Amino acid sequence: MTTYLLAGGGTAGHVNPLLATADRIRERHPDATVLVIGTREGLEARLVPERGYELLTVARLPFPRRLGRAAVRFPVALRDAVADTRQMIRDRGVDVVVGFGGYASAPAYLAAWREKVPLVVHEANAKPGIANRLGSRITKYVGVAFSSTRLAHATLVGMPLRSEVERLDRRAERAAAIAYFDLDPSKPTLLVTGGSSGARHINETVSNAIALILGAGWQVVHIAGEKSQITDPGLAGYRLLPYCNRMELAIAVADLAVSRAGSATVSEFSAIGVPAVYIPYPVGNGEQRFNAKDAVAAGGALLVSDAEFTPDWVLQSLVPLLQDRALIAEMAARVTGVGVLDGADRMVDLVDRAVAETPVTATTEEPASTDASEHSNDTGHPDDPEHPHDTER
Incomplete structure (x- = not known):
């Protein structure tokens, strides 16, 4: 033994x-x-x-x-x-x-x-x-x-x-995820997350630009963190959560993600085939920027600095991406190639x-x-x- x-x-x-x-x-x-x-x-x-x-x-x-x-x-x-x-x-x-x-x-x-x-x-x-x-x-x-x-x-x-992510069947779980988050099955879903503690700058930018994102025909699951001060504007198609204990369902329903680039997040998204816009944590030794390197090089993700991620960037760069469903599908296929x-x-x-x-x-x-x-x-x-x-x- x-x-x-x-x-x-x-x-x-x-x-x-x-x-x-x-x-x-x-x-x-x-x-x-x-x-x-x-x-x-x-x-x-x-x-x-x-x-x-x-x-x-x-x-x-x-x-x-x-x-x-x-x-x-x-x-x-x-x-x-x-x-x-x-x-x-x-x-x-x-x-x-x-x-x-x-x-x-x-x-x-x-x-x-x-x-x-x-x-x-x-x-x-x-x-x-x-x-x-x-x-x-x-x-x-x-x-x-x-x-x-x-x-x-x-x-x-x-x-x-985690086993619930490793064994996730996105197609089989999509209906359950739509019901869990009370989403519209006919619309694509943007997942926004900065981690369990949240990411203040990401939260503020998405909150300030939420009308632009919804206006592009998408719905949003925004996991803001338990310490977030963001208030819910009550807009149709916007789900603001302080915490999500069924993260595998959030991944199952996500067509695109906006996130920090922690190693577990990048690994899970890449393994399941979720393309992402990564905004690395701006303080420390910059390891998050390196975590996203493989996904970005494969064409399955975009990398945006924390300072650049503003409502204007959402308007000029994210909204055009949201409107190009073929490109997002290609990104999903590409990122799966680097996922394990x-x-x-x-x-x-x-x-x-x-x-x-x-x-x-x-x-x-x-x-x-x-x-x-x-x-x-x-x-x-x-x-x-x-x-x-x-x-x-």
């Missing part, structure tokens, strides 16, 4: 692919033991036990971005976290460590390397974070969600998707291969240090309502 230790957390962008992979491992290997290591503060503290997995915890260990007390304490804190994780690996008889980035991953990667346990890494963003850049240097089993991701030993596996629907299976295939090829040859030298200035996706921005850590749902 194999024991898997899945590491990651802090944000839904790390937790959701972890859980999708854990579920697929459990489906394929019912006798296996699946453990998760994360922090007490991250989203995993709630989501992992809710899904029925045991959560082991280590101290939250953000990588210091500047000199100061945190930088001085970091080496000792990292050493202690690695030691704690090594003990967990020994005590629980872990056969393989699978990491998804986030605070808990770097100690888990180093612990697996020290214990000579096979290590598998999954990178969800096109621009890798520091923990996964570290992990990719000490294992050859590295799965990435996007073909444009530059990471050592990268293998394209796609994003492990079986990311969970591909990821578990990679994990199974790592286990089968045990013992993995471990390097005898310490992994090369990583430039802190490149640190990108592993800390999140918990105080920022538009950061893609909400995954974007």
